[in-house]
Amino acid sequence: xxxxxxxxxxxxxxxxxxxxxxxxxxxxxxxxxxxxxxxxxxxxxxxxxxxxxxxxxxxxxxxxxxxxxxxxxxxxxxxxxxxxxxxxxxxxxxxxxxxxxxxxxxxxxxxxxxxxxxxxxxxxxxxxxxxxxxxxxxxxxxxxxxxxxxxxxxxxxxxxxxxxxxxxxxxxxxxxxxxxxxxxxxxxxxxxxxxxxxxxxxxxxxxxxxxxxxxxxxxxxxxxxxxxxxxxxxxxxxxxxxxxxxxxxxxxxxxxxxxxxxxxxxxxxxxxxxxxxxxxxxxxxxxxxxxxxxxxxxxxxxxxxxxxxxxxxxxxxxxxxxxxxxxxxxxxxxxxxxxxxxxxxxxxxxxxxxxxxxxxxxxxxxxxxxxxxxxxxxxxxxxxxxxxxxxxxxxxxxxxxxxxxxxxxxxxxxxxxxxxxxx
Amino acid sequence: xxxxxxxxxxxxxxxxxxxxxxxxxxxxxxxxxxxxxxxxxxxxxxxxxxxxxxxxxxxxxxxxxxxxxxxxxxxxxxxxxxxxxxxxxxxxxxxxxxxxxxxxxxxxxxxxxxxxxxxxxxxxxxxxxxxxxxxxxxxxxxxxxxxxxxxxxxxxxxxxxxxxxxxxxxxxxxxxxxxxxxxxxxxxxxxxxxxxxxxxxxxxxxxxxxxxxxxxxxxxxxxxxxxxxxxxxxxxxxxxxxxxxxxxxxxxxxxxxxxxxxxxxxxxxxxx
Numbered sequence: 001x002x003x004x005x006x007x008x009x010x011x012x013x014x015x016x017x018x019x020x021x022x023x024x025x026x027x028x029x030x031x032x033x034x035x036x037x038x039x040x041x042x043x044x045x046x047x048x049x050x051x052x053x054x055x056x057x058x059x060x061x062x063x064x065x066x067x068x069x070x071x072x073x074x075x076x077x078x079x080x081x082x083x084x085x086x087x088x089x090x091x092x093x094x095x096x097x098x099x100x101x102x103x104x105x106x107x108x109x110x111x112x113x114x115x116x117x118x119x120x121x122x123x124x125x126x127x128x129x130x131x132x133x134x135x136x137x138x139x140x141x142x143x144x145x146x147x148x149x150x151x152x153x154x155x156x157x158x159x160x161x162x163x164x165x166x167x168x169x170x171x172x173x174x175x176x177x178x179x180x181x182x183x184x185x186x187x188x189x190x191x192x193x194x195x196x197x198x199x200x201x202x203x204x205x206x207x208x209x210x211x212x213x214x215x216x217x218x219x220x221x222x223x224x225x226x227x228x229x230x231x232x233x234x235x236x237x238x239x240x241x242x243x244x245x246x247x248x249x250x251x252x253x254x255x256x257x258x259x260x261x262x263x264x265x266x267x268x269x270x271x272x273x274x275x276x277x278x279x280x281x282x283x284x285x286x287x288x289x290x291x292x293x294x295x296x297x298x299x300x301x302x303x304x305x306x307x308x309x310x311x312x313x314x315x316x317x318x319x320x321x322x323x324x325x326x327x328x329x330x331x332x333x334x335x336x337x338x339x340x341x342x343x344x345x346x347x348x349x350x351x352x353x354x355x356x357x358x359x360x361x362x363x364x365x366x367x368x369x370x371x372x373x374x375x376x377x378x379x380x381x382x383x384x385x386x387x388x389x390x391x392x393x394x395x396x397x398x399x400x401x402x403x404x405x406x407x408x409x410x411x412x413x414x415x416x417x418x419x420x421x422x423x
Numbered sequence: 424x425x426x427x428x429x430x431x432x433x434x435x436x437x438x439x440x441x442x443x444x445x446x447x448x449x450x451x452x453x454x455x456x457x458x459x460x461x462x463x464x465x466x467x468x469x470x471x472x473x474x475x476x477x478x479x480x481x482x483x484x485x486x487x488x489x490x491x492x493x494x495x496x497x498x499x500x501x502x503x504x505x506x507x508x509x510x511x512x513x514x515x516x517x518x519x520x521x522x523x524x525x526x527x528x529x530x531x532x533x534x535x536x537x538x539x540x541x542x543x544x545x546x547x548x549x550x551x552x553x554x555x556x557x558x559x560x561x562x563x564x565x566x567x568x569x570x571x572x573x574x575x576x577x578x579x580x581x582x583x584x585x586x587x588x589x590x591x592x593x594x595x596x597x598x599x600x601x602x603x604x605x606x607x608x609x610x611x612x613x614x615x616x617x618x619x620x621x622x623x624x625x626x627x628x629x630x631x632x633x634x635x636x637x638x639x640x641x642x643x644x645x646x647x648x649x650x651x652x653x654x655x656x657x658x659x660x661x662x663x664x665x666x667x668x669x670x671x672x673x674x675x676x677x678x679x680x681x682x683x684x685x686x687x688x689x690x691x692x693x694x695x
Contacts (some may be wrong), residue, residue, distance in 0.1 A: 012666045245461035277483075282490050348484030387454040 002229050004236040021218045022211035024068050025204040029335045043195045046315035048076050049233040050151050051166035058173050059197030065172040066133050071219050073129040076230050082221040091137030101125040101155050119160040134170040150190045170377040173231050192308040194341035242312040246327040247420050250309045252375040258292040258300035259409045269301030293367050298344040308338045310406040336365035382406040386415045395421050479506050482513035486520050498526045507531045526547035533557040551576040570596045575611050588614050606633050623654045644671045663690045
């Protein structure tokens, strides 16, 4: 098995080759510490290093969404660009389950002996690199098919089960056009990360103008991963450690978005109908406090988000070659892309400058920074009180008294009730 | 001692600690050590600032900050003069936001020395207490509940919908025409309809003056106890039904059963 260093070196050479061959020159729109990267490329590579997670590329036409995923598919599956392109399924209202995943082999009815039903699975169904192109051009009912596939990680048809193995899922999506359909919230929650694919800037446009050969020919010049190398990538990512502060920031981030004093069990995922955008928070003392996240987001975050935050923080650290120190900066860069498509911001806040109702990702990014800053810089004392009480160094009564002086949603709605149960 | 692996870190603890952590439901081991490790002794505490954010920037924002049934006073406290023009150009979603926007039209008129012109909207001039409000005409909409519970000031408008000037205690309204239940429960002030009025004008009135220059529908001054209603055109059936006081003057013709079971009201019917 290849070592992590060798795999990382190959990924770096792939990134360089993509730029040199003018196959992907994206805006460097995320920064990790002092380094800047292109989010579209980094997340696609990170997803190629993980398994059974889905990345959605969102943007207008011609933003190199489908082509990039197909190029990377060729690289990681060791196939030609054309072969990978033939694998993908593209959304339109006439797509059927039979065209997408497979159909019953009609030849078996001609045979004299009846045996178990045979299904002819499509290349897409059998592939471990699955691209769902234009996912919002599938009508809502057909989108449910993908919900099941991503959820179960296996495909069933006519009583037969296909288990293609650990798979990399990608999807692309245009903004709302006349022939698109809304994407179901449950399917969106199963999308691990949503990345805006923006048009190349002026300099990138000039660089792309230098491309003379066809994409399929250029793609052949990229370094390819063998099956062993492809299988070794998740192990290399798994070897990236996460420090406890980053773990704490991840959990606190989830709780900051999910806790609500007025929701059942203080859990915003339990809400239906009434939510922060529809008067739930009127009169709440946290309401309109810009430092608190709870009232600024309508929905809570599921534990799936925590898993995605951990996985992508590790994977992006690996892909970007950040091997030392805390992963907080990686988390800061990654978290907005994991969260923004899963939640609805408070519309009155989103409509304010500098968001103007359109910059949803930036708005979520600001909330993420606030939460992480608060955990890193301001929650130390209350976290120590809680942990000392759990460790038995402080009496529960004393800890509750001290924590009650901290007007923080996590202290009030998580720590104190937890300690009260411990009494 | 047992070694415990949590997240990606190894920690050591004894069985007793393990039981304690299990009881917390967190399943954690060496939590204090991990916190110390995470913060590295750099523990600072700052209380959550309770200061509110910026001023109101949109109607939705204002609606979010208000209770379910807001009062005019609560809205006036939140709305500054500079944000009023932006709020008045908003499109309300649902009755609650319409009511809030109606209060804002009144607040705008009260704060302005000049007449304030707004586009036609339901609940405009709600609880107006001074100033002049003009509703421009778009030739389509007939806003309802205009001038409801107003106590002073003037409202001018083209065609009004239902419930014009309902519950008003003072001030005056001039409209080209109106729908049903205009000036219901009126106890003061005046209303002039330059054209025709719908049915049930001046229902349950205990004061105020109403002039309709055109025709009016049925049951003019129903249950009226005081006040005055003048209709220069014709009226429908049951004018002044069950009325106990006041004056109803109809210069045109009246339908059937005028003054039915009425007592104390004066009803004058006849051509000028």
